[in-house]
Amino acid sequence: MQRSDYLIRRMFFALGTLVVVIVFNFFLFRILPGDPIKAIVRSPRLTREARERLRVDFGLDKPVFFDAERLTEGDVVGAFDTQFTAYVRALLHGNLGISFRSRRDVAEVLAERVWRTVVLVAGAETLALVFGMALGLASAWRRGTRLETTILLWALFSWGLPNFFLGIILLLLARGHLPVGGMVVPGLKPEAGLAYWADVGRHLILPTITMAIVYTSSYVLIMRSSVVEVLSEDYILTAKAKGLNTFQILRDHALKNAMLPMATMVALNLGYTVGGAIQVETVFSWPGIGRLMYDAVQLRDYPILQGTFLLLAVSVVVANLLADILYSVLDPRVKAE
């Protein structure tokens, strides 16, 4: 009973956030200086008529929010025939619009791109989790030793390393052994089977390692501090007194309790990483969501920007919701609050 209350509250909150995001999303890009027609069509070859036709075509001839003039004339419906209502109406129909630049359907573009980012992020997260937990646990258990100092120093160092910088260094080091960028050798198709996937894998190595290194450090730090905290609890002492060996204590008592903050961290990270891959995708020319967003900002491609930001918002909100739910499962005290 209590838990379902808690969940319902959380879901309403998530839904509310999304509505705010949808509205915010629209205005965010329109208060940016710069005219998309001018930004996209830098071509001096365009005649005045062609430019105006494009404006109509993109729906940019309409007022942004509402037409005050028509409202005073009593034309209430006409006053709201605006870019904003068109955007909301299309969104309710599940239509994310058409890219100003490539003229492709935004949903289609996103669908094509999103798995690439997911593969990259999932690989990096998995690596980071494994190494992060292991190193965190080790440094907590060997507190005060040279091992801990080494791990901590390295974690703090790599945590502070901008991932694009790290990426460039790795790229230089691996030049000639691994591809400089892209997702696959031009012309190779999924129909080629193993050869295709092997090539994609080769292209994935550097970006995955780059992201993993930076994530690892944050997991190390969190893992270490929570295990240190748990190890000072009385029940660990009890466990020791019961004669359990180190491995059992760590596995059955320390790790389980220390997993709480980790779970939250992972869930939150998953939400953010869809967007967090921008730098890595740019350094390694990985054609995912991050690079799409980067290009779209430069070109004022509103529909693509709205689409990617909506996707980001949804993933962050869903990840948060998951974290909340997970938390209530892992720690019964949460729902009581």
Add this chain to the structure above:
Amino acid sequence: MKRFGFLVSLFVILGLLLSGCAAPTPAPTPVSEEPTPVPEEPTPVPEEPTPTEAPAEPVTLRVGSTTIWDAMNPATGWENYTLRYWFHDGLIEWAELTSFELGLAESWEVSDDGLVWTFKIREGVTFHDGTPADAEAVAWSLNFLMEGMIGPLELYVTGFEEVVALDPTTVQITLSEPTALMLTARLHYAWILPRSVWEGMTYDDIMEFEDPASVIGTGPYKLVEYVEDEYMIVEANEDYYRGKPVIDRIVIQEYATEDAVVQALLAGEVDVMWGVPNTAVQPLQEAENVEVVIMDSLNLADLVINSHVDGTQPESLNDPAVRLAMEYAIDKQEIIDVAYAGYGEIATSILPPAFGDWVNPDLVPVPFDLDEGNRILEEAGYLDSDGDGIREDADGNPLEYRLYAEDLATEARVLEIISDGLADIGISAPPTLWDGDALYDLLEPDWDFDMILWGWGWDPDPDFAVYCFTCDSIGDYLSDVGYCNEEYDALYAEQGMTMDEEARRELIWEAQAILFEDRPYINLHYQPGIQAWRSDRWTFTDFSGGDLLNKWSLVRDPQPVQ
């Protein structure tokens, strides 16, 4: 206890390995389990290893670039005409940097009044889809462009009144008024598009037509595949009217950054780097098996001085004396040396030297001379009466200007040099960097700026460059300076109708002289086109097009090594 300690140290070592060295052989990641063969030169078609008796491997040129284009469709894509030109031909072709050759037309005649142009069309040319590109097809296509269906190409049929096919090899174009631009600023981008693809489409259909069929033309290359943000593959058109191109296949791979392209070239993943940043020239020149070429271009880098009548610039900035003094105070060579690694040429006219005879030879370059700058301002009555180091005009307004540029590293350096120079003649112009698009917003309708660092890549005929300073160009969103001068406009109109080249040249020279006098721009420098290629794989010898991928030279010149 012991066992666990061992495990931990194993992890630590693994982790350090991962972080420390960028591992040519990285720790196993979930995706790279299959032992992948690592070929020295990744060949684009790894499917069948060709045995000796199989047909020869296609000659493939691999190009690395930070951009391919925006959209395939010539109606919705505006970028990269070098590439688009591979697929499409005009009656006249833009061959070298500023020269033109006959394209689909074999010969031409013009009536005495300059209104009726008759073109003989090459026989036997076909589109990539096999349909004939005869006079009938040419006439249909030009009429299609005249309807405004392909926005970016409409400009190139300006003034066309009627186009008809007289017989299967003759097309007649009737103009509304005579033009001197027919052969150099019209037909080269009035591409002949196939009726089989475009007929019957409405404007809306065309705007949504993102299909490989949209690049069917008569050009030397056919599109095989284009994947946005990744790559483009084209293959030779065996039936190209100038003969089958040397290169069978061209692959353009898109990288997100210039640095990545440089690395790809050094690693041998690409053969040509399209657009080398000046800072990368030296490292590339020192690299093995890489050749760098510095080519003429039609680029101008300039300092725009707000000249719009309703602009918000201070009154003193409209004074030609102030503008001249500022030009004396700008160390153009320093700009080239510091911000452009020494590559570039000091500018005087709006037209770079590649324009040849069109460049007015009588313009006297303004040298870097702070004393002269100070003297001019002194003489014009701008004195520093309050001793704060900044001069004031007669009304006591200090010479303080807003100096803007786009927020790029190079631009920032240039702005510093300009600002320092101006400070030395008592003008305060602190540099401010802006988002590129925000800069455009400063133009129409408010003209709210004083000076902006900007540039142009001109069209091959000087007409376009000269047009960008007319009053009309303001309404066309083309002017970035707001300059408007009736005498100049008359000159522009006249040159466009002057059929005699000698006479037209005089007019173009005069236009340059007026601009040099009124100084809407301070012309800073001309940037060359810089490209690089792998000399162990290719030999390039013809750089006349200002671009290794220029259609005219590309189909003949590059030869694979061995």
